[in-house]
Amino acid sequence: MEAFVKHTGIVAPVDRVNVDTDAIVPKQFLKRIERTGFGQFLFFEWRFDEDGNLNPDFEMNKPRYQGASVLISRANFGCGSSREHAPWAILDYGFRVVIAPSFADIFYNNCFKNGILPVTLSEEQVEELFQRTAKHEGYRLHVDLENKTITDDYGLSYSFDLDEHRRQFLLLGLDDIGLTLQHEDKIAAYEATRVAF
DSSP: OOOOSEEEEEEEEEOOSSOBHHHHSOGGGTTOOSSSSOGGGTTHHHHBOTTSOBOTTSGGGSGGGTTOOEEEEOSSBTBSSOOTHHHHHHHHHTOOEEEESOBOHHHHHHHHHTTOEEEEOOHHHHHHHHHHHHHSTTOEEEEETTTTEEEOTTSOEEEOOOOHHHHHHHHHTOOHHHHHHTTHHHHHHHHHHSOOO
């Protein structure tokens, strides 16, 4: 998994509360068995119309948000079913950071397992980010995981809280398997002492 230390990226807004995992990646696209390739289906029913054309009214389809890697949204982001495909789609589309006032627990946990930093800010702070995103075309945020800060080019500076264990996982680029493999020599030594049946 790619380590996350600092990230600067264009911000894209999804100005909705209770964005559930079926909206993030609809169920009809869950037939794939690999983790990649889900980005094309991100927010599919919002991004595309019935004929498969881009919906010009959906925020993320606007040219000013192309290439965005920081997503902002409203409360209870990632609610609904526990599908891990949701963070896979977010990451595959190009987002490394998701900022919201609150997240559904399972989605929040799955973000860390896939190298995405979910940042919880107050509703007032998120509202300020929405306003700045609308005001400044190409609006960017600088996210510093080492110092747990978010800044922009216009003087904004927020700090955020994050469990230290999770922070270290992202800083080192470790998922659960990567953590286990740090002890590979001890595992091999133990296995060598076992009697074969």
